[in-house]
Amino acid sequence: MPKKPFAQDKAKLPRIRRLDLPMYERIYQAFRDAILNGQMLPGARLPATRALAQHYGVSRNTIIQAYDQLASEGYFETRHGSGTYVANELPENFVLSRQYPAMRKSASKAKPSARLWNTGRPPQTFQIGVPDMERFPTEIWLKLYAKHLRSSPYSLVNYDFEDGYPPLRNAIASYLNTRKGVQCSSEQILILPGSQQAQELVVRSLLQPGDQAWIEDPCYRGTRSALRQNGIKAIPVPLDQNGLDVSYGLKKATKAGLAIITPSHQYPIGCSMPIGRRLELLQWAKDSNSWILEDDYDSEYRYRGKPIPAMQGIDEGNRVLYMGTFSKCLFPDIRIGYLVAPFSALEALKEMQAATGSYPPIAMQATLAAFIHEGHFERHIRRMRDRYSKLYYSLIEALEKNCSDYLTIGPREGGMHVTILLKDPSKAATIQKEASDQGILLHPISKYASSKNSAQGFLLGFCCFEEKQLISSAMRLKKMFEKIT
Ligand SMILES: Cc1ncc(COP(=O)(O)O)c(C=O)c1O
Incomplete structure (x- = not known):
């Protein structure tokens, strides 16, 4: 049956809205909206341009301009000798049909939110890696950010970011020299969108596919994936109470080109x-001409004794690369970390940085530089160290009081999680499952380990919770242990 021309039913022609736009654009928009909201169906025949011009009281040229635009974007198709039709395959179909149905549904529902949690949900009990954002000086941060965005419209439109924002490199160099015992000048600092990129750059620019690298067993999972993705063979080296067991590494793979470690x-x-x-590790690196990548991800949060100076500061052979991040001490979405490299490795790293485009936005770098320069960073760290320290010891005390029949507490060097070790390792999976059913998120150590014989226990995050919550969560853990064992 021949299709009914759309124009025969004038009531179905889209209404042109009063917008501050040229007439052809208003007509273009009205038709596009009618197609997208289903008012005009694929395959429907469109009125002749002359008839439509009459209908809307505009010139035929205006209609032709709108038709041309809709045809060039794929909403209309012209069939030679028979007129213009709504296209059977709309441009949106090409995009949407490649997505999973569930994604389409959630994408249509997802609205921008004022809350910054990705999921819109607060963290789950004992979730790790989440700083206390309620106490972050957001107003100060926003003022600095706005100031830098406004400062000069041209400062943000060029590509002069390759060396990082100089005041930020200076601020980081000075912080690392005075607070962390790192020996470096600002030229040795690469500003990156996080320390994961630092691992990636080091592996890609200083090793060759097929090379070997020592990793701690267990270790941060991003380390393993940076190696795997670049064809480097990870050699898991077990830990003893002093960290990575160098003698094991020497037996297993003396010629490894890199060791990635978290010594603090x-x-x-x-x-x-x-x-x-x-010193043992540094000697190995010097003798074998290998690199050490020192990952100092959270040493701001040491709660007793003096900060431990970085290994980089005692490296006489220029074999240590040092990386840090603002994800832990400020917030993960800042996406700023840094790599301090010996001069001999700088060129290769910078070339790789340029090739991979690993640069955080300058406005964010400038905000952070000002935040450090004006003293807000040190103040924030001091406040958080006090707060986290209280939470850390309260949680340990509550665990010892309630759960000591079932677990021991791991090394107490501070940080942003407490590690617990199970007295009965065979129960690990059951405990994790039961906890998850109760809304408690226990991160198993085994997730980070290569060997099946790894220690059995969990990491408990505490930074974004109140003391009362932590104490009652420890009591809930006790009930859970009693039920299971
Ligand atoms: C040990 C360790 N190293 C590196 C990173 C990566 O941090 P970033 O967010 O800077 O990529 C993390 C993040 O959780 C970490 O825990």
Whole structure:
């Protein structure tokens, strides 16, 4: 049956809204909206341009301009000798049909939200890696950010970001020299969108596919994936109470080109590496011409004793690369971290940084530089250190009081999670499942380990909770243990 021309039913022609736009654009928009909301169906024949011009009281040229635009974007198709039709395959179909149905549904529902949690949900009990955002000086941050966005419209439109924002590099160099015992000048600092990119750059620019790298076992999962994605063979080296067991590494893979370690606060177990072991590692790196990548992700949060100076500061062979992040001490979505590299490695790293485009936005870098320069950073760290320290010891006390029949507490070197070790390792999976049923998020150590014989226990995040919540959560854990064992 021949299709009914759309124009025969004038009531169905879209209404032109009063918008501050040229007439052809208003007509274009009215038709596009009618197609997208289903008022005009694919395959429907469109009125002749002359008839439509009459209907809307505009010139025929105006209609032709709108038709041309709709045809060039794929909403209309012209069939030679028979007129213009709504296209059977709309441009949106090409995009949407490649998505999963569930994504389409949620994408249509997802609205921008004023809350910054990705999921819109607050963190689950014992969730790790979440700082206390309620106490972050958001107003100060926003003022600085706005100031930098406004400062000069041209400062944000060029591509002069390759060396990082100089005042931020200076601020980081000075912080690292005075607070962390890192010996560097600002030229040795690469500003990156997080320390994961630092691992990626080091692996890609200083190793070759097929090379070997020592990793701690267990270790941060991003480390393993940076190696795997770049064809590097990870050699898991077990830990003892002093961290990575260098003698094991020497037996397994003397010629490894890199060791990635967390000497200030081993992730996830929590021990710190004493000076003797550090010197052993440095000697290995010097003798074998290998690199050490020192991941100092959370040493701001050490709650007793003096901060442990970075290994980079005692490296005489220029074999240590040092990386840090603002994800933990400020907030993860800042996406700013840094890599301090010996001069001999700088060029290769910078080339790789340029090739991968790993640069955080300058406005964010400038905000952070001002935040540090004006003293807000040190103040925030001090406040958070006090707060986290109270929470850390309260949680440990509550766990010892309620759960000591079932677990021991791992090394107590501070940080943003407490590691617990199960007295009966065979119960780990059951405990995790039961906890999850009760809305408690227990991160198993085994998730970070290569060997099946890894320690069995969990990481408990505490930074974004109130003391009362932590104490009652420890009591809930006790009930759960009693039920299971
Ligand atoms: C041990 C460790 N290293 C590196 C990172 C990566 O941090 P970023 O957010 O800077 O990529 C993390 C993040 O959780 C971490 O826990």
